[in-house]
Amino acid sequence: MKVAVITGSTKGIGRAIAEMLAKDGFAVVVSARNQKEVEQTVVEMKGSGATVEGRACDVRSNEQVEALIAHAVSTFGGIDVLVNNAGVGRFGTVAEMSPEVWREVLETNLNGVFYACHAAIPHLRQRGGGYIFNISSLAGKNAFPQGGAYNASKFGLNGFSEVLFQEVRYDNIRVSCIMPGSVSTYFNNHTPIPEDEWKLQPEDIAQVVLDLLHHHPRSLPSAVEIRPAKPRKG
Numbered sequence: 001m002k003v004a005v006i007t008g009s010t011k012g013i014g015r016a017i018a019e020m021l022a023k024d025g026f027a028v029v030v031s032a033r034n035q036k037e038v039e040q041t042v043v044e045m046k047g048s049g050a051t052v053e054g055r056a057c058d059v060r061s062n063e064q065v066e067a068l069i070a071h072a073v074s075t076f077g078g079i080d081v082l083v084n085n086a087g088v089g090r091f092g093t094v095a096e097m098s099p100e101v102w103r104e105v106l107e108t109n110l111n112g113v114f115y116a117c118h119a120a121i122p123h124l125r126q127r128g129g130g131y132i133f134n135i136s137s138l139a140g141k142n143a144f145p146q147g148g149a150y151n152a153s154k155f156g157l158n159g160f161s162e163v164l165f166q167e168v169r170y171d172n173i174r175v176s177c178i179m180p181g182s183v184s185t186y187f188n189n190h191t192p193i194p195e196d197e198w199k200l201q202p203e204d205i206a207q208v209v210l211d212l213l214h215h216h217p218r219s220l221p222s223a224v225e226i227r228p229a230k231p232r233k234g
């Protein structure tokens, strides 16, 4: 059984990816900071027939990320797919944003991805290859006022992804950076509402991940932009 580890997978995009990969036959490891929500996710996914294991992990902690990867390996025997999805959005001007909020965003969206890749790559190599997905954002290409921390984290993640795919391609490790536009999730303290119907749904991003996993290995879509087909006007 192929094994996938997805960070930030109790809700939103990560949860949809975990569910879709489980339906595709992967053993999945779900994680997030909130232990109760991790446990709840495992119960719900097992109820739908998934092979799933959960572990609380704050990706800002290298030790916790190492423990997550080690847990996946000891439970399922290895790792084939890593989805770096955990991310936060905090917005404010450079003049007004506190250094603590700046650090929260950069440490989650960028440092956490490095920790997970650093810990997982030896295990992917051991399997003879694998796939790393980095869930970035269109905010990684388009700057906007009050986006200092978020834009910096996602521009950084895009650059990191380009470096990574060049470093590991000859180990048969594929790397794709996915850049969604607005997705209806709990991001930035939002709650999905019916008025979100113009936005992407988490399943739309999960479908991209699944399609890339089944993509012919001769070519690599190393970066994918996905946006609502008909954004709200005005």
Ligand SMILES: NC(=O)c1ccc[n+]([C@@H]2O[C@H](COP(=O)([O-])OP(=O)(O)OC[C@H]3O[C@@H](n4cnc5c(N)ncnc54)[C@H](OP(=O)(O)O)[C@@H]3O)[C@@H](O)[C@H]2O)c1
Pocket: 007, 008, 009, 010, 011, 012, 013, 014, 031, 032, 033, 034, 037, 057, 058, 059, 060, 085, 086, 087, 088, 089, 108, 135, 136, 137, 138, 179, 180, 181, 182, 183, 184, 185, 186, 187, 188
């Ligand atoms: N929604 C959008 O419009 C949108 C657009 C483009 C890109 N994205 C990106 O998509 C990714 C997922 O976002 P989402 O929209 O699905 O958000 P979400 O609904 O808020 O879900 C975020 C998930 O990440 C977890 N998480 C947050 N901080 C974490 C940390 N330090 N360590 C581990 N897990 C953490 C959360 O659980 P806990 O709080 O329990 O940790 C939750 O499971 C992010 O990287 C985001 O930047 C989102």
